[in-house]
Amino acid sequence: MKKISKIYISGLGAIGGAYGSRIFDTDPECITVIADSERITRYTKNGITINGKLYPFRYVTPEDGGDKADLILIAVKHHQLGQSIRDIEKYTGEDTVILSLLNGIVSEELVGRKYGMDKILHSFAVGTDAVREGTDIRFRNIGKIVFGTNDESRKEKVQAVKEFFERTGIPYDIPEDIIRELWWKFMLNVGINQVSAVLKAGYGIFQRVDDARELMVMASLEVVALAEKAGISLSKEDISKYIAVINTLSPEGKTSMLQDIEAGRKTEVEIFSGTVIEMGKKYGVETPVNDILFRMIRTLEQMNG
Secondary structure: OOOOOOEEEEOOOHHHHHHHHHHHHHOHHHEEEEOOHHHHHHHHHHOEEEOOEEEOOEEEOOOOOOOOOOEEEEOOOHHHHHHHHHHOHHHOOOOOEEEEOOOOOOHHHHHHHHHOHHHEEEEEEEEEOOEEEOOEEEOOOEEEEEEEOOOHHHHHHHHHHHHHHHHHOOOEEOOOOHHHHHHHHHHHHHHHHHHHHHHOOOHHHHHHOHHHHHHHHHHHHHHHHHHHHOOOOOOHHHHHHHHHHHOOOOOOOOOHHHHHHHHOOOOOHHHOHHHHHHHHHHHOOOOHHHHHHHHHHHHHHHHOO
């Protein structure tokens, strides 16, 4: 595969902005943001600031069309994924590689249905404490992008993305079994994202309050039980691994779901506890903690209007 030199980002929230800024700082000509005209107007009028620096990204609408991408990073919320899949169509070519940085364990399949799984590398972002307020994004830890494939035919694409991340200074990890790691991140999100939203608690609470951390673990253990039924080798020890990650984050940082609740936005509860509940019914596994979290978060959404 040729060297990656033309990158499009769909989604300029906390994650897209954080990694977009790193790419822009290294090679501003290679990166373009896909957004609708209303967002572009807002972004250009108010400016996108990331850690206090103004970023004059180049923007295109989904209708504009243009050069085909070597790499597309999808960094939207799950309920925006369908629109994002449509938005990237004119920029997706035969050799385009797509990384969907969404939470959950289903986005790659949904993108692959449209563009073919041969273009997809499984991926997720972890360890970032980026927070977005309006068009201002701040982070202390950029975290890393974990990506890869269990399909030998796509290994060349992995190497091309690896070279690009090294060139632009984006921290990354390429695990031996990316599907297992995707489930690990799902377990993390089911735990801390949902509990943080209900408690309205930043990372500092989980670093110092045992009861909050225990509730997070209880939700995560239900994912461990489901993983065993699905043939994924997760264990309780893997929860300790993500607690170690949480302990490195800014105490003032907040999960994406807590940010959504505070901003009155739709959350991703359907792909967290919603997925756990659905899989629990499929495999005959009781999921009482996630049953409660689902209803509590849906209630918070409706209270927010």
